[in-house]
Amino acid sequence: xQRLLGxxxxxxxxxxxxxxxxxxxxxxxxxxxxxxxxKVAAGLRVELYDVSSDVPRRIAEALTGEDGRAFLLKAGxxxxxxxxxRFQTAEYFLKQGVAVGDPPALDYVVVRFTVSDPAGHYxxxxxxxxxxxxxxxxx
Numbered sequence: 001x002q003r004l005l006g007x008x009x010x011x012x013x014x015x016x017x018x019x020x021x022x023x024x025x026x027x028x029x030x031x032x033x034x035x036x037x038x039k040v041a042a043g044l045r046v047e048l049y050d051v052s053s054d055v056p057r058r059i060a061e062a063l064t065g066e067d068g069r070a071f072l073l074k075a076g077x078x079x080x081x082x083x084x085x086r087f088q089t090a091e092y093f094l095k096q097g098v099a100v101g102d103p104p105a106l107d108y109v110v111v112r113f114t115v116s117d118p119a120g121h122y123x124x125x126x127x128x129x130x131x132x133x134x135x136x137x138x139x
Contacts, residue, residue, distance in 0.1 A: 009110040027120075028073035031138070032064050033127040036098055039110060040068025041128075043095065048072045051112065052081040057082075061124040077118035085111045089128050098130060113137070 028048070032041035041064055048060040062070040072085070092102035100106075111124055123138035 028122045030124045031069045046094045047086040049084045100130045
């Protein structure tokens with residue numbers, strides 16, 4: 001319970017505009033929260049794909065830092081399109097020594113979103129466990 005409260009507190013701080021750490025100018029970012037450990041998910045692999053056409057095209061890949069954040073596209077306009085963030089959650093939990101099932105209930109989490117404003121800031125937080133997740137559009 002205390003771990004979950006820690007995650008919720010961190011999310012509330014971010015939602016209120018209080019950064020957990022200074023962040024560089026960016027156009028597309030994420031923060032990942034490990035709800036099992038009650039902490040930010042440092043070292044989580046995140047991939048960004050453009051899925052506007054029949055064949056998805058990988059644009060970027062990053063590991064979340066010690067503050068749980070990853071910056072996938074930095075300063076500059078983002079072409080309007082449909083994108084997917086693919087969070088490698090089973091890989092992350094296996095490195096943490098957390099059971100994920102065989103096969104994993106969630107091998108990875110996909111968050112699909114559409115960019116309509118090329119000048120907009122897009123921040124996609126993820127809170128996850130081996131068997132579930134939640135996300136929202138952050139600020």
